[in-house]
Amino acid sequence: MTKIPKKTNQILKNKIFPSTLKLKLDERLSNGSFRELTIKNADLVDFSSNDYLGFASNENIEKLATSKINDYKDLKFGATGSRLLSGNFPLIEDFENYLADFYQVESATTLNSGYDANLGLISAIGQRQDLILYDALCHASIRDGIGLSKAKSFKFPHKDFENLKAKLAKFQSEFKTIYVITEQVFSMDGDQTDVKEITEICNDFGAYLILDEAHAVGTISQTNVENSNYNIFARVLTFGKSFGAHGAVIFGSSELKDYLINFAKSFIYTTAPSSRNIAHNWAAHLLLKDSIDEFEQLQFNIAYFKEISSKFNLENCFIESYSAIQSCVIGGNNQVKNISKQLEMKGFDVRPILSPTVPNGEERLRFCLHSFNTKNEIYSVLENLSKLLL
CATH class of the missing domain: 3.90.1150.10 (Aspartate Aminotransferase, domain 1)
Incomplete structure (x- = not known):
């Protein structure tokens, strides 16, 4: 058994938090960026x-959610495991089929949060021979997904489609696959992307568009179904905004769903959403239509x-x-x-x-x-x- 030197042992007893991390906290305090929970x-x-x-706070959602749960027998309170093990149940499968029909897409894959959705999707698809071009004001979850992927990446100036086209023209022959990522409504500025125009640009250059719709549904459009008319590789929608709940869904082709189930780590290695969570999100969608x-x-x-x-x-x-x-x-x-x-x-x-x-x-x-x-x-x-x- 290896003995810890007395001096080192004493240091560990007196300092249970590394000085390198304390310096980062002190820096936040000094520049006014320190965050606290309230x-x-x-x-x-x-x-x-x-x-x-x-x-x-809409009581009708709770009533609809309870009614939806009562439609299914033997539902447990907890998910009991990941969806690839014990956490896949009829309610969640039916909800995904409902979402695909509601948003007029081929497939829907639910995840535990919008962060999980972007992280899992982007980190899984980006291969070494690929390129990701993303709007400079994209959310942290998108940036973190890019950072975990194997693809090379460059940002383009916010909503600067001419710059995007120049980059697509420059790199078109250098990479096997090019992905373009943007948000429909940007979370910090609140401005919007022209979905039709950026879709046409991606189609012209053979690039694959990923669109984050987190702040769009229920705000600039009641359901955002119109985006189903565009040739979009993947759409990410969260339930934590207009739906007043928690969770997310990725829309795309049936092949994309198969790929996510096999390669998206934030889907594979996490406990599935609870039946109550799924029922609540379903109820919120039922209410949204009215x-x-x-x-x-x-x-x-x-x-x-x-x-x-x-x-x-x-x-x-x-x-x-x-x-x-x-x-x-x-x-x-x-x-x-x-x-x-x-x-x-x-x-x-x-x-x-x-x-x-x-x-x-x-x-x-x-x-x-x-x-x-x-x-x-x-x-x-x-x-x-x-x-x-x-």
Whole structure:
């Protein structure tokens, strides 16, 4: 048995956290980017959550979910294992078939989260002879998936399709397969990609498009079924936004589903979603079809928000967006945290987005709009913001 030297043993007893990691935490503290977990204050007006249509507190979803579970016999509370072992059950198979029909696609593969979906999909498909081109503002889950893949990768400037075409022309003959990845609605800026145009570009160059629709369904489109008309290799949709739940699905061909089941590690090596989770997501989809009032109210609130921001001469600080995400760029971690705190004292939950999540100097307040926000709430929060920015 190897004996630990007394001096080393004493160091371990006195220091259970490595100094190299402490330095990284200290750096976050010094530049104002240190993050802490906080309990959401239910008394504040919600301008921070992804619950765009108010589904997270919709009692009808719980009733529909219970009814859906009652349709199946011998369901366990937990999944009991991965889907390739003991965690595959009729409810989840039927839900995937429902999703494929609902979104008018060939196959649907559910995963535990949007992060898992992007990580598993992108890391699995990128081979050594492949190239991945991605929008510079793509989400961290996309970037991490790229980092785990074997493919070479380059980013193109945000929504710069001319630059994308130039890169496709340059690399077309050098790589066996080229993938292009973008988001339909970008999570930090709230602006949108022209899906039709980027699909046509990919088709012209023989590239395969991956589209993240996380913030699109229920916000800019009630169901996003129109994307089924385009020749898209893979679409990723999360249930943690407009559906007020948790989980994700990857849409594509039946061959893509077979590939994911065999090679996507975030699918293979994790416990399957619980039956309750699947039933909740199914119920949310059933409700979405009949939620035209909530969707139209959200569109009204987006337009009203932009109208009032203009009234208070705030349009120059807001990134142009027609989605539920409206970002006011302020700059400086401490500055944006301070304004967020002052809005909280006025009764509004508006979260600061700090660097390094966004580039240094582009720190911002991100307003997430919902169907349940009132005109008075929107007017009041923007009025308070205008005073704080004077």
